[in-house]
Each structure stands twice: as structure tokens, then as C-alpha cells.
Amino acid sequence: MDCKDLYLMKLKQKRMDLLKELCSIHAPSGEEKLMKDFVLGYVHREMSGWAQKPEIVSEGIHDNLILVFGQPKIAIFCHMDSVGFTLQYNKRLIPVGSPDDRLPTRLKGVDTHGQISEVNCLLLEEESGNTFLEIEDTTNFERGTSFTFASNYTEDGDIIRTPFLDNRAGVWLCLNLARKVENTIIVFTTYEEHGGGSVEFLAPMIYRQYGIRESLICDMTWSTQHIVLGSGPVISLRDKYIPRKLFLDKILKALREEGISFQLEVESSGSSDGGYLQKSSVPMDWCFIGACVDNIHSNSEQINSKDLYQTLELYYVLIKRLNQDEIKL
Amino acid sequence: MDCKDLYLMKLKQKRMDLLKELCSIHAPSGEEKLMKDFVLGYVHREMSGWAQKPEIVSEGIHDNLILVFGQPKIAIFCHMDSVGFTLQYNKRLIPVGSPDDRLPTRLKGVDTHGQISEVNCLLLEEESGNTFLEIEDTTNFERGTSFTFASNYTEDGDIIRTPFLDNRAGVWLCLNLARKVENTIIVFTTYEEHGGGSVEFLAPMIYRQYGIRESLICDMTWSTQHIVLGSGPVISLRDKYIPRKLFLDKILKALREEGISFQLEVESSGSSDGGYLQKSSVPMDWCFIGACVDNIHSNSEQINSKDLYQTLELYYVLIKRLNQDEIKL
Amino acid sequence: MDCKDLYLMKLKQKRMDLLKELCSIHAPSGEEKLMKDFVLGYVHREMSGWAQKPEIVSEGIHDNLILVFGQPKIAIFCHMDSVGFTLQYNKRLIPVGSPDDRLPTRLKGVDTHGQISEVNCLLLEEESGNTFLEIEDTTNFERGTSFTFASNYTEDGDIIRTPFLDNRAGVWLCLNLARKVENTIIVFTTYEEHGGGSVEFLAPMIYRQYGIRESLICDMTWSTQHIVLGSGPVISLRDKYIPRKLFLDKILKALREEGISFQLEVESSGSSDGGYLQKSSVPMDWCFIGACVDNIHSNSEQINSKDLYQTLELYYVLIKRLNQDEIKL
Incomplete structure (x- = not known):
């Protein structure tokens, strides 16, 4: 070379x-x-x-x-x-724009300490058969926090x-x-x-x-x-x-x-x-x-x-x- | 008179x-x-x-x-x-506005020679039962060409x-x-x-x-x-x-x-x-x-x-x- | 006191x-x-x-x-x-905005004498099962009249x-x-x-x-x-x-x-x-x-x-x- x-x-x-x-x-x-x-x-x-x-x-x-x-x-x-996603009530996520939300994934957002940190998100199913995403743990995240896909x-x-x-x-x-x-x-x-x-x-x-x-x-x-x-x-x-x-x-x-x-x-x-x-x-x-x-x-x-x-x-x-x-x- | x-x-x-x-x-x-x-x-x-x-x-x-x-x-x-319609891929048409697309018809559009010429359009059915329109012959028409109903x-x-x-x-x-x-x-x-x-x-x-x-x-x-x-x-x-x-x-x-x-x-x-x-x-x-x-x-x-x-x-x-x-x- | x-x-x-x-x-x-x-x-x-x-x-x-x-x-x-609602053809009402239209109710609107007067509205059902609202009596109301819920x-x-x-x-x-x-x-x-x-x-x-x-x-x-x-x-x-x-x-x-x-x-x-x-x-x-x-x-x-x-x-x-x-x- x-x-x-x-x-x-x-x-x-x-x-x-x-x-x-x-x-x-x-x-x-x-x-x-x-x-x-x-x-x-x-x-x-x-x-x-x-x-x-x-x-x-x-x-x-x-x-x-x-x-x-x-x-x-x-x-x-x-x-x-x-x-991305917004943390709604409890652990539930609602979409920002039209993210692909058909699979569980790893997300990142700004936590209560002002730092960007990662969290798992799960795919759950309502009785109606509709699926939705939840983050695994809201301990460090406030209502209204926005999430994006973890870098990869x-x-x-x-x-x-x-x-x-x-x-x-x-x-x-x-x-x-x-x-x-x-x-x-x-x-x-x-x-x-x-x-x-x-x-x-x-x-x-x-x-x-x-x-x-x-x-x-x-x-x-x-x-x-x-x-x-x-x-x-x-x-x-x-x-x-x-x-x-x-x-x-x-x-x-x-x-x-x-x-x-x-x-x-x-x-x-x-x-x-x-x-x-x-x-x-x-x-x-x-x-x-x-x-x-x-x-x-x-x-x-x-x-x-x-x-x-x-x-x-x-x-x-x-x-x-x-x-x-x-x-x- | x-x-x-x-x-x-x-x-x-x-x-x-x-x-x-x-x-x-x-x-x-x-x-x-x-x-x-x-x-x-x-x-x-x-x-x-x-x-x-x-x-x-x-x-x-x-x-x-x-x-x-x-x-x-x-x-x-x-x-x-x-x-009207736009020629998408292959012979398929997609609507411009909301044309009545329930019947086959005759259309006109600008051909590859820059002239307005006519072409038949067919009504086809997808497996799902949805219908769509196709022009019969794309020889003279480029992708993206727009069509309107032939004058009558x-x-x-x-x-x-x-x-x-x-x-x-x-x-x-x-x-x-x-x-x-x-x-x-x-x-x-x-x-x-x-x-x-x-x-x-x-x-x-x-x-x-x-x-x-x-x-x-x-x-x-x-x-x-x-x-x-x-x-x-x-x-x-x-x-x-x-x-x-x-x-x-x-x-x-x-x-x-x-x-x-x-x-x-x-x-x-x-x-x-x-x-x-x-x-x-x-x-x-x-x-x-x-x-x-x-x-x-x-x-x-x-x-x-x-x-x-x-x-x-x-x-x-x-x-x-x-x-x-x-x-x- | x-x-x-x-x-x-x-x-x-x-x-x-x-x-x-x-x-x-x-x-x-x-x-x-x-x-x-x-x-x-x-x-x-x-x-x-x-x-x-x-x-x-x-x-x-x-x-x-x-x-x-x-x-x-x-x-x-x-x-x-x-x-609210608009009086369409016959006695039928169509919505202004998104009023709750699931129940019969009492409405008010401007009548043909220029006065606000009240009228009952009924909940009817189409053959398809869809429901819609009608006012009981159009004698005093012109086509296009707007209605709001009667005060209560x-x-x-x-x-x-x-x-x-x-x-x-x-x-x-x-x-x-x-x-x-x-x-x-x-x-x-x-x-x-x-x-x-x-x-x-x-x-x-x-x-x-x-x-x-x-x-x-x-x-x-x-x-x-x-x-x-x-x-x-x-x-x-x-x-x-x-x-x-x-x-x-x-x-x-x-x-x-x-x-x-x-x-x-x-x-x-x-x-x-x-x-x-x-x-x-x-x-x-x-x-x-x-x-x-x-x-x-x-x-x-x-x-x-x-x-x-x-x-x-x-x-x-x-x-x-x-x-x-x-x-x-």
C-alpha cells in the first residue's frame, strides 16, 4: 500500500x-x-x-x-x-414519528441524573392482540422521557x-x-x-x-x-x-x-x-x-x-x- | 331561424x-x-x-x-x-388525486417522443382482492409518466x-x-x-x-x-x-x-x-x-x-x- | 360567617x-x-x-x-x-368537530325567526349498524343550521x-x-x-x-x-x-x-x-x-x-x- x-x-x-x-x-x-x-x-x-x-x-x-x-x-x-419513543404512563412507550416497534430492543434516553443511559425495552401484547413496547425499568427515567435506539x-x-x-x-x-x-x-x-x-x-x-x-x-x-x-x-x-x-x-x-x-x-x-x-x-x-x-x-x-x-x-x-x-x- | x-x-x-x-x-x-x-x-x-x-x-x-x-x-x-395517474414500476399506475379507478379505460400521456399519445389501461386484481390499474404497453412511456383520461x-x-x-x-x-x-x-x-x-x-x-x-x-x-x-x-x-x-x-x-x-x-x-x-x-x-x-x-x-x-x-x-x-x- | x-x-x-x-x-x-x-x-x-x-x-x-x-x-x-352539529339534508345532523354523538340529547340552534330555540335530537341506526343523530322536527330550522348542546x-x-x-x-x-x-x-x-x-x-x-x-x-x-x-x-x-x-x-x-x-x-x-x-x-x-x-x-x-x-x-x-x-x- x-x-x-x-x-x-x-x-x-x-x-x-x-x-x-x-x-x-x-x-x-x-x-x-x-x-x-x-x-x-x-x-x-x-x-x-x-x-x-x-x-x-x-x-x-x-x-x-x-x-x-x-x-x-x-x-x-x-x-x-x-x-424514537416517549415514555408515557407506567413503563409504556409511545412512538415519536414511525419507529419500527415490532421487536424488543435496547434504547437510550436521558436519565434522572441528566446522563444518557441505556435500558431494555420489551414487546408486550394487549388482550386485543395489539402489541406495544415497554421499558423494563423506569427507576431512572421520568414520565415524558424520550428514547432512541441504542447505538450499534x-x-x-x-x-x-x-x-x-x-x-x-x-x-x-x-x-x-x-x-x-x-x-x-x-x-x-x-x-x-x-x-x-x-x-x-x-x-x-x-x-x-x-x-x-x-x-x-x-x-x-x-x-x-x-x-x-x-x-x-x-x-x-x-x-x-x-x-x-x-x-x-x-x-x-x-x-x-x-x-x-x-x-x-x-x-x-x-x-x-x-x-x-x-x-x-x-x-x-x-x-x-x-x-x-x-x-x-x-x-x-x-x-x-x-x-x-x-x-x-x-x-x-x-x-x-x-x-x-x-x-x- | x-x-x-x-x-x-x-x-x-x-x-x-x-x-x-x-x-x-x-x-x-x-x-x-x-x-x-x-x-x-x-x-x-x-x-x-x-x-x-x-x-x-x-x-x-x-x-x-x-x-x-x-x-x-x-x-x-x-x-x-x-x-390522473402516475406510471410507477413495471406497468402499474398510482393515482394523482382521487381518480375513479374502478374500471379499465383509455388514457393519454406524454410518450418518449415528447408527444401526447393514448394507451389502454386494464383493471387487475391482487391476491388480496384489491384491484389496481395497469397500462397495457409501456414501450413508449417512461417511469414517472403522468396520465389523464383520453378525451371523449x-x-x-x-x-x-x-x-x-x-x-x-x-x-x-x-x-x-x-x-x-x-x-x-x-x-x-x-x-x-x-x-x-x-x-x-x-x-x-x-x-x-x-x-x-x-x-x-x-x-x-x-x-x-x-x-x-x-x-x-x-x-x-x-x-x-x-x-x-x-x-x-x-x-x-x-x-x-x-x-x-x-x-x-x-x-x-x-x-x-x-x-x-x-x-x-x-x-x-x-x-x-x-x-x-x-x-x-x-x-x-x-x-x-x-x-x-x-x-x-x-x-x-x-x-x-x-x-x-x-x-x- | x-x-x-x-x-x-x-x-x-x-x-x-x-x-x-x-x-x-x-x-x-x-x-x-x-x-x-x-x-x-x-x-x-x-x-x-x-x-x-x-x-x-x-x-x-x-x-x-x-x-x-x-x-x-x-x-x-x-x-x-x-x-356542535350542522343540519344536513332532511333532519340529519353531521358533526362540527368531534362531539359525543352516542346518545340522544337536547340541542339549541338559531331558528327561522332568528331566535335561539331548543329541539330534541334522536339517535337512529342505519342498516349497516352505524348510528347517526337527527333532530326531531325541522319546521323551524333551515338546512345548514348549526346546533350546540342545550344549556344545562x-x-x-x-x-x-x-x-x-x-x-x-x-x-x-x-x-x-x-x-x-x-x-x-x-x-x-x-x-x-x-x-x-x-x-x-x-x-x-x-x-x-x-x-x-x-x-x-x-x-x-x-x-x-x-x-x-x-x-x-x-x-x-x-x-x-x-x-x-x-x-x-x-x-x-x-x-x-x-x-x-x-x-x-x-x-x-x-x-x-x-x-x-x-x-x-x-x-x-x-x-x-x-x-x-x-x-x-x-x-x-x-x-x-x-x-x-x-x-x-x-x-x-x-x-x-x-x-x-x-x-x-
Whole structure:
């Protein structure tokens, strides 16, 4: 192994370490502060080496975070929150977002000492046959405590298995993108998994302040028979909501001209920050571009790291193109 | 037949030709550009003969279109999009909005040559007993292609049968209204059939820029045992959403004083651009006024043309009255 | 009984008379004018004796009402509308919001003479087994008429039984609070029970005009096995929506430091004006604080008046604290 190979291997390992760390942060919807703090810290540490040093908007926008690079024309929305659970009465858990709750698992939450600690959770059955989750022991946890899946990160060749690839892999993409991207806004959002409530005010803000009219949704989607791990970036032509055809066509044309390959997803359900943009009080085009994940919203999500790197490359190329093109549709 | 009768007959035929053409335009939710272009073309051709020449707002508002007549006090919202289907994986179709998908039918969509062409669609059954639609042949159609019902317009006395009376009959009403209307805004909207996303930004825009506080929703509703073809315009007292009583009372009082007859609809479900207005970020009163349609969202919607003409007359009279009255509620 | 006891007893009776009157006002969602008029009248009569005389905002905001005390930092949202029914076709009723419709009952509505009059309503069964409500006699009521439960107020010790404690008890809290509160906005809202549509424009208004960033939702919740009458004010940690953890923590910390006791609610369903705030176009923190009610949305809701007085006290203390604290989260 020569010097360059060694360097690249170490670089890749460093990058995967970042992903591992992101996936371990406790930040279910409504409680994203740890993620915001982590991203803020990362940006402050790293941005001296970036192509453009971003303006950082972090106040007056709750636990969201905005990075403004240069003279932005396009925004990337990337949610930081994850699914999880809330401790209701007795030991019972109720969902935050739509976590996979079909199996007992190990969870973590903030205990009565203010520390994050782990606890087992059991799958029980009501007389009606419905199942529900309970934590084994509430001694150290107060009513209303939020839980997320305990960290459990493994790599096996290109396959990474860990909870919360959705959407820490998206955050990872944005933090890597940040090193080279120009004239773009990256918006790290909250509440995506639980009914929204941040994009609704963030979109009008960047529409008015920076004239942003177009956006990309950097998020993970589920793998299916037709959208599979290892087949590259996924562009969603629609889910529950339908993005504007003219904007999709512009993106697909640009990527095809650049020789970028991707998978095209067409679903009738599922949504993203794109859905909240669609219903927001400003006209902003949106398109979902991300990678696909096996076992999404479970404690063992899986992704192919090659898909991640190709999605990163796609974003580089696409944003450059969109910044060159006339924005008018 | 004397000269005047001949003139009126030709005028009526010309008007029905306009309706026929409107109903043939491929513009499912998310892909309304052809409708916008058609309406824009029509306005530019015709407006020299109109009572007031409108200001045309067409840029920066996606595929929507706004006509501003004089000093407007009231807005008419009229959606241009239709229900339809998206080609998912293999040959399977998923709905755009809520099309009637209980029967095989003939569809049209943009093929790989960029031309609109027709294709048969079949009704198939899953093992579970659920049915779904497939197109017969995907040779010429790409994944994600949108389809609408193939055009099929017939007149039988007063009854017009064609897909997409909902809401091309509404557009027809507005284009006819445009000839004589004064001091009004007509807003041609998108995405009404598929969860909205245009009224949410159009309403704040006209609220702020023109001080609009009241609106009428020009749209079609379904016929029932109580709301029937040939019985005149339909005013909805509520559907899934409930308009403000004070505004309804003002409208009903004005119409009764003018001797205009109508049908009163009361439903607990169904919605319109009125629902999006209700949930928008500005206070804007709304009331649904349109005609009723048999077999709504199917490939053979039916309307009574007399209802259409009476609805047109109602709009003339009502807008004149609302413009005279003090707007304060 | 000495003079002071007599005075206090009369004061309490006067206050309960106010609650009784509030509960008797016909104001289902969409038709809140009578409540607005009542509150306006009350404010004009009483405010000369208040700690701060509020600015009254009542125009251009539909049937909502805003009281601005001093230099406000925090808003209280309190809905005035109630559940009810709309007369559909024939004698059939459809719900406004989610009224308890499992039993025949006595209703009131505005008759053809413009007077509020009562009528019996019957519980009938369709062939499918579904039940529905009909009014006994439509002679005096027009299609589209709205109905609410006939007034029926009783006191039994601390227990008050009457329809529409939800949310006239909230209005009662706010009107009592108004006597002493400083530097606060009280927003009396509409449409809370039927899908919203007022908070969506009221929140941006007070956010922009007064810089309001934090809010409390003054409303009633349902009693359960865990949240019971007589155990004091209820603070909701979440319902269908999840308020921001940082804001909840700030409130709980302040109340614990002040030695105020309360019940903590954790639910996965149900919503309030907080849900509409969550989805609004401005960043505004919210927390639901109210009392619990037995048989909510029925014609015999029950509350413990001690809970009401303790909730009033909690609001006094909390608002004082929030006004002292730095608002930045």
C-alpha cells in the first residue's frame, strides 16, 4: 500500500467515523439540540478549510441551523431529527414519528441524573392482540422521557449497519458537501419525522432573505424491489406529494448531460421535508435526492457506502449545474 | 331561424367548443403548464374586447396564473389541474388525486417522443382482492409518466359528457366571466386535486399586494340525491371545512335580494381550494360556488349546460353586489 | 360567617356565574361571533379595574379577538369555539368537530325567526349498524343550521357539570387572568375544534407585530386513568404533536422552583391550538396548560372547580416568571 492509498484509506475511515458519531447522537423530533450543537461544533472546527466560509444562522430559529454559502440560489434541506419513543404512563412507550416497534430492543434516553443511559425495552401484547413496547425499568427515567435506539454501528465491506442512517447519512452528506460547495444554503431541519413544523417557517425565511426558489431534499428513502442498495443515488419522482414536473425535468436533464447515474423512485406514500415545502406559504420547488436504506426506522438500518459517495458526487455536480443555469422555470 | 338566433346559436357553439378544448388538455396536478399556457394564450387573444383589461401575473408563481381586473376587492380561485395517474414500476399506475379507478379505460400521456399519445389501461386484481390499474404497453412511456383520461366529449341536449369538467368547467366559467367582470382577481391555481400547495402562497400574495379579504371558489361538486343536475348553481354551506357563517350569510342575502336561485349543499367530507385558504397564513373568507357533476373524477363526468350558464350569471350578479357592499364583516 | 367570608363566597359565586354564562353561549366552529361579542363586552365593562388596560385588536381578524397587555413577551391562546352539529339534508345532523354523538340529547340552534330555540335530537341506526343523530322536527330550522348542546349547568360541591367547559373554562381562566396579568397577549381563537384556520394567521401577526416567540395553550384536556379531576392543573408533555423540549424544561423548572404542583400528561393523540402553532409559518414555542374534564365533548362535561382556581394561580405565577426570565432558548 503506497502513501496515497494509505492517505485515502485513512480519509475514508475518518469520514466513516463521522457517520458513526452522527448516528449515535440522541436527537428525536422535538429534542434536536444535541445534533444542532454537534453540527455547529463541526462547522466551527472545519470551515477554515472550506471553499467558501458560510454565514451561520442559528438564533431565533429554534433547534434548526442554516449555513449560507456565498450568494445562494438553491437550498438543501436536511433533517437532523430521528424517530424514537416517549415514555408515557407506567413503563409504556409511545412512538415519536414511525419507529419500527415490532421487536424488543435496547434504547437510550436521558436519565434522572441528566446522563444518557441505556435500558431494555420489551414487546408486550394487549388482550386485543395489539402489541406495544415497554421499558423494563423506569427507576431512572421520568414520565415524558424520550428514547432512541441504542447505538450499534457495524461495517461489513461496503455495508454499514446502524440505527439512524435516516437521516444522519443525510447530515453526513451535507457536512462533506460543505467543504466544496459554493453559493448554496444548507438548512438543517427539525421535526421531519413527527409531522413537521420547522420547514414551514424556514422556507419563508430563506425565500424572503435570500430569494431562494429551488431546493433539494437530502434524505434517505426505503429500499424496495425496485430501489436497491448498491445501485446509486435515488431521485424521487413523487411520493405522497408530487413535485413540479418542470423542476424534475430540469434536474434529470442536467444529470443526464453530466453522465451521472441514479435510480428513479415513484411511490404513492411516504413524505419528507419536501411535503412540508409543498404546503408552505412560499413557492419553492423541491426534489428529493438521497440514498436508499434497508430496514428503515429500525435499530438496524443498512446502507451501501458506495451509494453515499455517489450521492455526494451527484450533489456536487448538480449544484454546480443549477447555479450555472438560469433559475427561471 | 333569424339572424339573431343564428348568432346566438353560433355563440353558444363557440363557447361549448372552448369547454371541449379545455377538457382535452393534459394537466394533472404537478404538471399544469399546458393549462397555464392555454389560458395565457386565450387571455392575450381575447382581452382587447373585455370590460377591463387585466394585469397578468404569471412569473414567480410556478404554474399558477393571476388576472387582476381594476381595483379588486374579491378573488375567485379556480383550479386548473385534474386528477390522473402516475406510471410507477413495471406497468402499474398510482393515482394523482382521487381518480375513479374502478374500471379499465383509455388514457393519454406524454410518450418518449415528447408527444401526447393514448394507451389502454386494464383493471387487475391482487391476491388480496384489491384491484389496481395497469397500462397495457409501456414501450413508449417512461417511469414517472403522468396520465389523464383520453378525451371523449359528447353533447346530448343540455347534457355534456366529458372527463375533466372538474374543473375545466370552472375555468370556462372564469374565462367567460373575464369578459365582463370588474374589480376582481381571478386566480387560476394548481395542485388542488393532490393535497394543495399553491393557494397556500397565492393567498398571502394577493392579501398583501391587493388587500383581498374575500374569495369565491369556482369549482365543481358531485351530484347527490339532494344536489342534482339541472337545478342550478350550487352553494356549499360546508364540506370537510366550514366557511365563516358571517360571510355565507352575506352572500345568501345578496343573492336572495337579487332573485337568484341556487341549490344549498351541506356535506361532511370533500374539500376544495377553500380548505387550503382556511388553513392559509392570512385571514380570507371563502365560499364554494359552482355546478354539480355526475360521475365526478371518472372518464365520463356529466354536467347540465344550463347549470353552467346560470352559475355564470350568478357570479356576475354576486361580484357586482360584493363590490358595492362594504366588505367589513 | 363573617364579612370577609361572605364577600369571598359572593365573589366565588359571581365568578361561577360568569362560567355558567360562558357555557351557555352558542358558538360552534365557524360561528363564533356571539362569543367574540360577549368577551368584547366583558372586557369593555371590566377593564377599568385591571392592572393593565389592554389594547384591543378585533378588526380584520375574523371572529378572533386579541388583548395586548403592556409590552408582551408571551402569548396565551384560548379557543372560543365549541363542537356542535350542522343540519344536513332532511333532519340529519353531521358533526362540527368531534362531539359525543352516542346518545340522544337536547340541542339549541338559531331558528327561522332568528331566535335561539331548543329541539330534541334522536339517535337512529342505519342498516349497516352505524348510528347517526337527527333532530326531531325541522319546521323551524333551515338546512345548514348549526346546533350546540342545550344549556344545562349544575354545581355539586366542587364539581361543575355543563356542556362546553371545553373551552369556556379556558375563556373563564383568561378573563380572570386579565384582571392582574401584565405584559402578555391573550388571543381568543376560533375553529380549534374543526381543523383550525385562525391560529395559522394570528401567530404570524403577533410574531411580527409584537415579537412574540413563546406561547401557552389555555385549553381543557380529557381525564384518564392517569390524569384525574381534583389533582390540579395539567401540563401536556405531548399529544399528537410534540412541543420543543427546551421550552417544556424551562416551564417545568420555573414551576418547580415556585412550588407549584401539577399533573403531567403524555398522549399520542389529541391536539389543540398548539398543533396549529407547530405547523404555522413562524417559530413559536408552545405548551398546553389547562385542566382536565370528564366526558369531554359531551352534553355533560364535568370539572373540579379547585382545578380551575389552581390553574389560574399557575398561570399568574408562570407568566410572571417567564416575563422575568430571558426568553432566549
